[in-house]
Amino acid sequence: MPETIPADSVGLVEPRRLAFDEPLALDCGRTLDQYELVYETYGELNADASNAVLVCHALSGDHHAAGYHSMDDRKPGWWEACIGPGKPIDTRRFFVVSPNNIGSCKGSTGPNTINPATGEYYGPDFPIVTCGDWARSQQRLMRALGIDQWTAVVGPSLGGMQVIQWAIDFPDSLRNAIVIAAAPKLTAQNIAFNEVARQAITSDTEFHAGRYYEHGTVPRRGLMLARMLGHITYLSDDAMRAKFGRELQAGKLSFSFDSEFSVESYLRYQGRQFVDRFDANSYLLMTKSLDYFDPAAKTNDDLAAALAPAKARFLVMSFTSDWRFSPARSREIVKALLDNHKRVSYVEIAAEHGHDAFLMPIDHYIAVFGAHMQRVATECTPTEVAA
Amino acid sequence: MPETIPADSVGLVEPRRLAFDEPLALDCGRTLDQYELVYETYGELNADASNAVLVCHALSGDHHAAGYHSMDDRKPGWWEACIGPGKPIDTRRFFVVSPNNIGSCKGSTGPNTINPATGEYYGPDFPIVTCGDWARSQQRLMRALGIDQWTAVVGPSLGGMQVIQWAIDFPDSLRNAIVIAAAPKLTAQNIAFNEVARQAITSDTEFHAGRYYEHGTVPRRGLMLARMLGHITYLSDDAMRAKFGRELQAGKLSFSFDSEFSVESYLRYQGRQFVDRFDANSYLLMTKSLDYFDPAAKTNDDLAAALAPAKARFLVMSFTSDWRFSPARSREIVKALLDNHKRVSYVEIAAEHGHDAFLMPIDHYIAVFGAHMQRVATECTPTEVAA
Numbered sequence: 001m002p003e004t005i006p007a008d009s010v011g012l013v014e015p016r017r018l019a020f021d022e023p024l025a026l027d028c029g030r031t032l033d034q035y036e037l038v039y040e041t042y043g044e045l046n047a048d049a050s051n052a053v054l055v056c057h058a059l060s061g062d063h064h065a066a067g068y069h070s071m072d073d074r075k076p077g078w079w080e081a082c083i084g085p086g087k088p089i090d091t092r093r094f095f096v097v098s099p100n101n102i103g104s105c106k107g108s109t110g111p112n113t114i115n116p117a118t119g120e121y122y123g124p125d126f127p128i129v130t131c132g133d134w135a136r137s138q139q140r141l142m143r144a145l146g147i148d149q150w151t152a153v154v155g156p157s158l159g160g161m162q163v164i165q166w167a168i169d170f171p172d173s174l175r176n177a178i179v180i181a182a183a184p185k186l187t188a189q190n191i192a193f194n195e196v197a198r199q200a201i202t203s204d205t206e207f208h209a210g211r212y213y214e215h216g217t218v219p220r221r222g223l224m225l226a227r228m229l230g231h232i233t234y235l236s237d238d239a240m241r242a243k244f245g246r247e248l249q250a251g252k253l254s255f256s257f258d259s260e261f262s263v264e265s266y267l268r269y270q271g272r273q274f275v276d277r278f279d280a281n282s283y284l285l286m287t288k289s290l291d292y293f294d295p296a297a298k299t300n301d302d303l304a305a306a307l308a309p310a311k312a313r314f315l316v317m318s319f320t321s322d323w324r325f326s327p328a329r330s331r332e333i334v335k336a337l338l339d340n341h342k343r344v345s346y347v348e349i350a351a352e353h354g355h356d357a358f359l360m361p362i363d364h365y366i367a368v369f370g371a372h373m374q375r376v377a378t379e380c381t382p383t384e385v386a387a
Numbered sequence: 388m389p390e391t392i393p394a395d396s397v398g399l400v401e402p403r404r405l406a407f408d409e410p411l412a413l414d415c416g417r418t419l420d421q422y423e424l425v426y427e428t429y430g431e432l433n434a435d436a437s438n439a440v441l442v443c444h445a446l447s448g449d450h451h452a453a454g455y456h457s458m459d460d461r462k463p464g465w466w467e468a469c470i471g472p473g474k475p476i477d478t479r480r481f482f483v484v485s486p487n488n489i490g491s492c493k494g495s496t497g498p499n500t501i502n503p504a505t506g507e508y509y510g511p512d513f514p515i516v517t518c519g520d521w522a523r524s525q526q527r528l529m530r531a532l533g534i535d536q537w538t539a540v541v542g543p544s545l546g547g548m549q550v551i552q553w554a555i556d557f558p559d560s561l562r563n564a565i566v567i568a569a570a571p572k573l574t575a576q577n578i579a580f581n582e583v584a585r586q587a588i589t590s591d592t593e594f595h596a597g598r599y600y601e602h603g604t605v606p607r608r609g610l611m612l613a614r615m616l617g618h619i620t621y622l623s624d625d626a627m628r629a630k631f632g633r634e635l636q637a638g639k640l641s642f643s644f645d646s647e648f649s650v651e652s653y654l655r656y657q658g659r660q661f662v663d664r665f666d667a668n669s670y671l672l673m674t675k676s677l678d679y680f681d682p683a684a685k686t687n688d689d690l691a692a693a694l695a696p697a698k699a700r701f702l703v704m705s706f707t708s709d710w711r712f713s714p715a716r717s718r719e720i721v722k723a724l725l726d727n728h729k730r731v732s733y734v735e736i737a738a739e740h741g742h743d744a745f746l747m748p749i750d751h752y753i754a755v756f757g758a759h760m761q762r763v764a765t766e767c768t769p770t771e772v773a774a
Contacts, residue, residue, distance in 0.1 A: 027642075028642035029642070127642070128642045128643070185633065186633070187624055187627065187628060187633075188624075188627035188628055188630070188631040188632060188633065188648070188650040189619060189622075189624040189627045189628075191633070191648050191650055191651065192615075192618075192619045192627065192650050192651070192654055193619060195615070195646075195648075195650070195651040195654055195655075196612060196615045196616050196619065196654065198644065199611070199612055199615065199655070199658075200587065200612050202644065203608040203611070203612070204608075205592050221590040221591075224586070224590075225583060225586055225587050225590070225612065228579075228582070228583045228586065229583050229616065231579075232576060232579045232580060232583065235576075237574055237575075237576040240574065240575035240576045240579065241574060241575055241576075243575070244575040245575060246572065246573070246574075246575065246578070246681065253679060255414075255415035255416070255514070255515045256515070257585065257589065257671060257675070259582075261575070261578050261582075261678065263575040263578055263579050263582070264578065264579070264582040267579055267582055267583065268582075268586070271586075284644060288644070291648065292640060294633065
């Protein structure tokens, strides 16, 4: 809980909600007749709506990217390091829009919301959604907010994949694409980790084929395992060594199956926390969306051809110790852009934190990201903010 | 099923069993009043018992390292690539002893055997055993077989850790130590993977605090998850890419949670297979033994000091794509030996297979291993085999 809100925070914020009644055709072939998006905004839209930035969230992220919902909040939004006055996404210059993805579980239409056609929870009937579906759903939000073009679409991890999708599908709707700690598609190993996480959830006896809301249960054990496993892939081996080494909770071996190495109790804690804040059906959907992201699938595995329609200027950033989506994966994106003679800057940030580095206030990261966004800001009309 | 047994196989073999009635004091402070070891032998012990090789198995391995139990066997023993006439551990020269570890589940005393003191399964009451306990239990087997000194103790992965333990604890009982794809201790990340595997098992509703034998259940889901997760760490990312890429079972996305990428169905298959051949309580014990292996813990984290008592000549081998126990971890062992001016050869084998490479008939691996063992053989009395 912040006693006072830091001066470089966007401060107290409130989620908003917009309903869309026009049916949304999904990549899976099904249609959502209607959907709602919960989103937050930070900063002010300027007179010609030229300073709007779309933030796309990662797997377990949500619309609450910056600031606090109340003075009692223990923590600010997930990207507090990068969004706020004087921060890379400077809310004195930009109007930031941060929606929760459909299929997620933080208020936008998803498995844990009511299907108006049936009056029941969507649950496992919610369609598998893709980065393409998200971009389409967000384009309507853009229009509803009176924005013709984002000055930038920005996202880390699965959010970075959405940025790529935006640049391909709506080339005229964004001037800048900022892709952080992402990959042009998952490897077999990435998919394998997701599959074990999914199996952990679906094999939990409390899962009830996804209809656990009706059963009054939660597949806690499965979701906890999925999160523990995820955490291992978010942290680098070095970061784990620095954080825990082989430190023993009690100072000596217990010769029991209690949590005794510090890393064990850390993982159990993270797993338990997650169960209280995330929905298992959404976790399944988000991991599947990751697995499915593969823009080059439509162009005979030619990523350059897939990226050919993009018009945005790109910034691609990666972190040296990220083994989930390593720098080599980011360089695949950069190469495909260069093969197209697209405008792209690439920065590899030296960081020990693994994939999670995108969340951290790492000096070099913040400096590079900030300098780039300052340049982006110069392209926006510097007039006073709109009424 | 082999129609005929290959000429370079040890052929049909039979497990043997030895009971030890002298109490075995364990590192955990408890004592096993009696225990049995199941083991196999290949080749013939020579007249002065100078040609005996001890093979130590990995986590899910067992005594069946080579040959076939019957003509109906679908597969030979786990190390068929390296044990047999003309193979690196040449059974025309060596007498090979391959025991199943106590605490495992393939016949030696462990959780799935009856505790003679109670007439019930040991189950979760079986003590947590260590590499030190295994070395002590195996030393008695050595004596019972009329062997004073192994010409070599050999093992991959957790087996390699046992080799190190043997060299430290019984320096006069082995002339050669061959440590393959091992590490001087686990990293926090290694422990974290083991912990998720253990949580998967213990949180399975069929686990019943380890007393599932009495309940007539098996924690299938948990053990399956543990194995799936293990498999990801045994294979390199490259090996997975080569084996599966992002290949789809049905050729196109199903937009469902069925197993659709080839790697998913592979993992599910491996997980299901494992449940039929391994015991969950033993899996818990074996992973804990891995976590606990840390010979330098007794010497203030000084691995060289820990290895100072060793007298054996060492061969240390690693595989380039092994990310579970990477070449860097093997080099830690080599450096500590060199710091002691011990005799050590180190070979890093270029291999795509990840940790599992130690099982494979990789040309360079077989050639180096074989050449080293030929040199070891020259130290054994070349007399005709004993009666």
